[in-house]
Amino acid sequence: MKIVESVPNFSEGRRQEVVEAIVDEARAVEKVWVLDYSSDPDHNRSVVTIAGDPEAVIKALFNMSKKAQELIDLRKHRGEHPRMGAVDVIPLVPIMGVTKEECVELSKELGKKIGEELEIPVYLYEYSASSKERENLSEIRKGEFEGFHEKIKLPQWKPDFGPDEVHPTAGVVAVGCREFLIAFNVNLGTDNIEIAKKIAKSVRHISGGFRYVKALGFKLEERGIVQVSMNLTNYKKTPIHRVFEIIKLEAERYGVPIVGSEIVGMVPMKALFDVADFYLRLENYDPDSVIEKKLLDAISREVDQ
């Protein structure tokens, strides 16, 4: 079976009935499973995780976007998180039996449909981006909903799909295929924030570290320790264990121990198996030898029939 995951973000995190109405649209589509959803009232934003058959996921995302357009008015939206649309961003992630290329095609199919039928301007981002400047979501979102009425007039910010004008209540949306993003934090046995910041610098791409790591140093006030907080944007090319081992080495240089680590939110099976593979020095590593993976394949073949 082919499985695509999506984590659409909606600009509503306070009115629970609106969030439920949006999630219900995904629940109503066959071969789509709602894996998780959560709302942040301060951000006034909700994140939904769905997965399933690629075409069914596209259908669910379109219906969820339509519902968000109906129920959310960005002119009245206030929240801490930057946003530009009622449905703000729709990432598509290939999970099983789907190539990056197929996933990019799916994002274009969805973008076209949202642009034409909902009349919301669509920007393709990450792997789906039509130009280098559009790869990065935060570059697209700069100026937010309020600023987009001007930004959209600039030739370099002509939408990939849909009208050349911001939708009056639903704004604009970014749609794109990307890798699974892992939120990985490492906790250090010190209250010296400078050490966390230095170590974050040593692993993050922007300051010379690993290609697919974003990192910051934070204080965990209540525990009296510091944390290197990271997003791993491509665990296939920059695996968890490699980042972890460098952090361990750098921490040793300051005489600081690693007291623990955490993975926030979901993680693909393979990301953790790669860790086991590395430390156990496995010679015959085959992710398909995992019984739950075999079972998932077998059951989903049946669902396909």
Next chain:
Amino acid sequence: MKIVESVPNFSEGRRQEVVEAIVDEARAVEKVWVLDYSSDPDHNRSVVTIAGDPEAVIKALFNMSKKAQELIDLRKHRGEHPRMGAVDVIPLVPIMGVTKEECVELSKELGKKIGEELEIPVYLYEYSASSKERENLSEIRKGEFEGFHEKIKLPQWKPDFGPDEVHPTAGVVAVGCREFLIAFNVNLGTDNIEIAKKIAKSVRHISGGFRYVKALGFKLEERGIVQVSMNLTNYKKTPIHRVFEIIKLEAERYGVPIVGSEIVGMVPMKALFDVADFYLRLENYDPDSVIEKKLLDAISREVDQ
């Protein structure tokens, strides 16, 4: 969804049509999935891995045993592997949503049915054993098919179910609930077999090592190295990484490096996650945060409906 796995062993590894006929019996049962099967002509033995709904798995195992009884005549069976029955042993392993106790009940249900309807003497083993002496499969199997005509007359070897006489062509069978068994081997960068033997001794239960480890030292002739070959009989209580780290330490003591390791056959997701958990020092480890696990839960809930 509740999932039980079973790995029944059949005393036929040469006539492929017989093996297929047996496997077909599992394929024919709804909510049972055949995950793997393989035959060894030297051992003249086949191992089938099935998993699925507990009652459906019991049904499949009964039908497979009946087919084996029809097609295999142990009086004519020759092979290197010790055996006592056409269907030789039926282990049941709880995988998901099933307790050890429920699994033991299932094994008794199956044993009773095989004993009464197929008239094959049944010995419950491992967690299902009716006495200490019957926990160990090799203790039960001692004497094999040929010797069992006498052994079965001893009061301490009265079968748990079925007649008090060996079935003339199908012999006797062991049925029981056990933990998932992981075959884990560690390869050492030396050709000195004594070192592999000493390290095997240091980790195995029988000579003072870990409670759930069986281990032997072997030569890998073609690679010119040696191997510590193990069965981990309860990875929940004796996890892979703990055994691996002790082997690494013991090898260091002889100045020998670990050049690799291997997991032979299937492995439960959690066994590998526990490894990642240990090395990454995870604080918030939740196996349910794995996306494929969430998906399996979601899909199987649907299959249940």
